[in-house]
Amino acid sequence: MKTLSFALLLAAAFAASAAEPDLVLEGTLDGRDHQTYREVPFDVPSDVERITVEFSYTGRDEKTTIDLGLLDAEPAQGFRRFRGWSGGNKSTFTVAASDATPSFRAGPLRPGRWALLLGVPNIRKTSHASFVAKIRFDKTGAADALPDALRVVANARPGWYRGDLHMHTAHSDGGCATRGGAKAPCPAFLTASAAAERGLDFIAVSDHNTTSHFAALRELQPYFDRTLLMPAREITTFQGHANVFGTTAPIDFRVGSATVPDWDALLRDVAAKHGLVSINHPVRPSNELCMGCGWTPTPAADLARVQMVEVVNGNDADTPLSGVPFWEGLLDRGLRVIAVGGSDNHDAGAATRLGSGAVGTPTTVVYAKELSETAILAALRAGHAFVDVAGSRDRRLEFSAASGDATATMGDTLKVPANAAATFTVRVRGAAGARVELIEDGRAASIAGERGIASNDQALAFDWPGDGRRHWRRANVRDAGGRLLLIGNPVYVEP
Ligand SMILES: [Zn+2]
Ligand SMILES: [Zn+2]
CATH class of the missing domain: 2.60.120.380 (Jelly Rolls)
Known part of the structure; x- marks a missing residue:
């Protein structure tokens, strides 16, 4: 019985x-x-x-x-x-x-x-x-829906965290030298190892359109307990590339097909899945060398559904391929889009070259409440971030503002009525000998004040009163030769 x-x-x-x-x-x-x-x-x-x-x-x-x-x-x-x-x-x-x-x-x-x-x-x-x-x-497949049992917190403290948001492995076209000296698809392990050795706090592995690397990251994460490994995809279409973060759900990437008629349809799909979108290398030419690489949605897409633009891809800063002018054009249209960088690394062991940086060149540095996927994505969404063009281990750019009792930092809005006093402070670490560049609405700002950075931890303050209009104001740091070191996100000023 x-x-x-x-x-x-x-x-x-x-x-x-x-x-x-x-x-x-x-x-x-x-x-x-x-x-x-x-x-x-x-x-x-x-x-x-x-x-x-x-x-x-x-x-x-x-x-x-x-x-x-x-x-x-x-x-x-x-x-x-x-x-x-x-x-x-x-x-x-x-x-x-x-x-x-x-x-x-x-x-x-x-x-x-x-x-x-x-x-x-x-x-x-x-x-x-x-x-x-x-x-x-x-x-949903959304990062913010993961149960606590799956949440990875690589560091529980609030702070600035450095990461690479754009990289490829054997799960798409990443390749590297084999043990025998030939070339082969490059295991995701080597990408994670390179990131850990570079001192990165987080990486987002963004193989083209696929999700097969997510299982590899799940295996690697417990071993790389100090480096947060985030799943991402480079949605790669005939009309531009964009990284998607924050969801593991399937995304139909076939823009221009019957199922995904245009980029707007794709952006709506990602939004429904709680994902974040970053337009990659927006001003690459689209030709037989780099097919669909430039951002050319037809018809034009509603970029209110885009959260980020990759303003530095590998080492394209200070070149005609820089994404900064494209990004600033969006800011001038009133869109609040966050500047990020990504190496677009395709070989974990390789040095930086045009079109593909070494792992961690550049980094995106964010101020997050902890080192977890949801906290990093929340910090990116909020714009509490700057781009470290060379991917240093220690350079930092803090841009903040105060008017009356109100304060703001990068990504925030500050109320500054007409003629009200406001002080903008740029604090720079690890860049002695460099210079601060202030930008308002896409143009160099003629605000009085010392721009030279004398020490490795220096704050420069600027009186920048309100004029009754909306603006975005931000700071860059350039080295003595004029090359970009740090790219800051804006503080938005409203009267
Ligand atoms: Zn791409
Ligand atoms: Zn890529």
């Missing part, structure tokens, strides 16, 4: 809040379950992007051991449903179309009856144990 030794108390309740699991599966074991396998069924609804399971059980003090695996809703019964086995080595795992915790297999999440697969290598004859599996379904 079938015993009740493995009585399942299936408490299936939909989440009361985002923090609550969608399902809680509970059950008990006793000595009769020793060296048996059991399936714990659960139902996956339609349109799920990610399933995350947190599993715990009692009885470890009595050497009770429960191994963990997953079966999906593949209609063919039997072991074709197998989606992974972590045994006793992982108690939390996630499975999505694009990625999965190592031990588990990424792929489509078919709605229907799935099962946790439990193995019991040991439970003593007289022992009793209980287990709980908390299951969460996410339908």
Whole structure:
């Protein structure tokens, strides 16, 4: 007779809040379950992007051991449903179309009856144990929807964090020297290693249109515990390239096709998935050398849905290919678009050359409340960022403003009524001998004050009163030879 030794108390309740699991599966074991396998069924609804399971059980003090695996809703019964086995080595795992915790297999999440697969290598004859599996379904694929169990906080302190937002690996056209001296697709491990050695705090790996590298990053992240590895994509179309951050959901990149008629359709799709968009290398020519590389949406896209522009790609600062004039043109149209940089590295071991920087040349430096994906993306969205053109380890640009009781920093808005006093402060570190350049509405600003930077930690203040009009004001730092070192984002002035 079938015993009740493995009585399942299936408490299936939909989440009361985002923090609550969608399902809680509970059950008990006793000595009769020793060296048996059991399936714990659960139902996956339609349109799920990610399933995350947190599993715990009692009885470890009595050497009770429960191994963990997953079966999906593949209609063919039997072991074709197998989606992974972590045994006793992982108690939390996630499975999505694009990625999965190592031990588990990424792929489509078919709605229907799935099962946790439990193995019991040991439970003593007289022992009793209980287990709980908390299951969460996410339908967005958004970084801000990841459960706490998957959140990576590489540093919990607020501060300035340096990263590279644009790089390629073997998952697209990244290539590097093999151990035998030939050339081969370059493993993502080398990109993460190069970033760690360069002292970067975060990277966004942005292979072209695909999501296959997300699983690689999930494997690498625990090892690179001081370097945040963020999933990204370079959406690569015949009418321009743009990085998308903050979502692992599929994005149809076929701009100009029946499914994605124009860039506006793509931008709406990304917005619905809580993603951020950064137009890459906007003024590259589009020709047979670089197909679709320039930003040429037809018809013109609504750039209110674009959050960022890559103003430095590799070492194109101070060249005709610089993205700064394009970006400032958007600011002059009243758009609040954030300047970022990206190496566009295609070879983790290579030095900087035109069109592709070394890993970390340039960096985007952001002030974030912690070193996590959501905090870095929030800081980028807010514009609390500058571009370190050479990707130094220590240069810093802080641009802030005060008028009356109000203060603002890069990305913020400051109210400065007509004739009201306002002080703008540029603080620069690690750039003795350089000069500050002040820009208002795309033109060099003729504000009185010392521009030379004498020490490696210097603040320069400028009286810059209101004139009753809207402006954007920002600062660059150039070296003694006039080359750009640091590119600051604006403070927006409103009367
Ligand atoms: Zn590109
Ligand atoms: Zn690229």
